[in-house]
Amino acid sequence: MxxxxxxxxxxxxxxxxxxxxxxxxxxxxxxxxxxxxxxxxxxxxxxxxxxxxxxSGNKDKPILVDFVGGKAGHRRKFGGGKGQDIAKAVGLNKGATPSVLDATGGLGRDGFVLATLGCNVTLLERSPIVAALLEDGLRRGLADNEISDIAKRMSLMKHNAIDWMTSTDQRYDVVYLDPMFPHREKSALVKKEMRLFQDLLGEDLDADQLLQPALVIARYRVVVKRPKLAPDLNGQVPTYRLEGKSCRYDIYALKAFGSE
Structure with a gap:
């Protein structure tokens, strides 16, 4: 930080x-x-x-977590439901409603999408400031009649994901990873938020270490969200990929949903 x-x-x-x-x-x-x-x-x-x-000293909007309105509210109403790539990646298109560990919780945007679609989502976040933003967003979400039921499906744990996954006996149907990846394009407005996050969190130099413990505690699959041209996490080729316009989802399938 x-x-x-x-x-x-x-x-x-x-x-x-x-x-x-x-x-x-x-x-x-x-x-x-x-x-x-x-x-x-x-x-x-x-x-x-x-x-x-x-x-301070710039005109960018402050970063906060807003599950009620803004982009989250629009996506909740018009985002495409279970046809979204993230929904397919975690197996919602296969009739499953998996429990999900979002081990890189961040601002909770993807976790909220999955909770909107019925998943129980546990978010891990190691940055005290980012975790506080997320906790505040959940507080306001729980107080809102329109999304309180969605917010109830989300829980937050303030831990280092690698340490916690390595030591826990807890299992999840799906472990979801979206490690921060260096963004160096200077002209893209969205990168301003990323640069502020990098100042808060530092470079995500241990991102490759997330994959192996995630594979241990996941029952059915690990899903890794990556920029389209980013290397495979930890150099490990996924079982298959879902390619989107600006990112991809690498799926490490362990067994089929519903199998024991």
């Missing part, structure tokens, strides 16, 4: 409690919200009643 990080007080009680916990955990003091902030600093604060992260 970048050492240049500031935490601002919040007006919402739940968010204030989260910020206090983060400040203690990360050994960061609260920054007076009326004091000047240098450009380029990562700021954790409240934005429109939600926990958010932004870089």
């Amino acid at each position: 970048s050492t240049h990080c500031l935490i601002l007080p919040a007006s919402h009680l739940d968010i204030q409690k989260t910020l206090e916990s983060l400040a203690q955990q990360l050994c960061i003091d609260f920054h007076p919200d009326n004091a000047p902030i240098p450009d380029g600093v990562i700021v954790v604060s409240e934005h429109s009643g939600a926990l958010s992260v932004a870089r």
